[in-house]
Amino acid sequence: MAQVKTDNLLLIVVGAHLRAEEADRPLANRLRKRIQAWLAGHADRLNIDLTPIVCSDLWYLNHDHLQQRPTISIGGPGVNALSAYFAQQLTLESEQEQQPQVVLQLDPEFTDLRVCIWGMDHALTAQGVELFCRDYLKSFLTAVVNQVEPKVD
Numbered sequence: 001m002a003q004v005k006t007d008n009l010l011l012i013v014v015g016a017h018l019r020a021e022e023a024d025r026p027l028a029n030r031l032r033k034r035i036q037a038w039l040a041g042h043a044d045r046l047n048i049d050l051t052p053i054v055c056s057d058l059w060y061l062n063h064d065h066l067q068q069r070p071t072i073s074i075g076g077p078g079v080n081a082l083s084a085y086f087a088q089q090l091t092l093e094s095e096q097e098q099q100p101q102v103v104l105q106l107d108p109e110f111t112d113l114r115v116c117i118w119g120m121d122h123a124l125t126a127q128g129v130e131l132f133c134r135d136y137l138k139s140f141l142t143a144v145v146n147q148v149e150p151k152v153d
Helices: 017-041 057-061 064-068 079-087 122-135 137-145
Strands: 007-012 051-056 071-074 102-105 114-117
Touching: 007 057, 017 051, 017 071, 017 114, 017 122, 017 137, 051 057, 057 064, 057 079, 057 122, 064 137, 071 122, 079 102, 079 114, 114 122, 122 137
Parallel strands: 007 051, 007 071, 071 114
Antiparallel strands: 102 114
């Protein structure tokens, strides 16, 4: 079997939990298709071979070299160990009695190319993915592809 080239991956990470496989992996696959469409639409201006791939949290967390790649984690801490790790790093400005319904954790300047998206249930996670796609995906992908110089004619 051929070795997978990892230095061009954009990882979309879902939990290895059965609920994550059933609910979050289809969201991740739809996001992967949106990313592929964006890449195809900008292919003439890109000088990078970027491959979006969906993988499990266990695979990601057990391979240090993957953790250096741009990453989007989908699914809550109860079903995605990477989201649980990111949630530990999330600081809230004030203690709230009510949990947030949708969590979209990212660096708005995209110097840190790690994103975490989840909701209190599947419908809210799906809503979070749509929110990310609508408001942040283009900026995120622009930051990812600009890690190398754009193609110049």
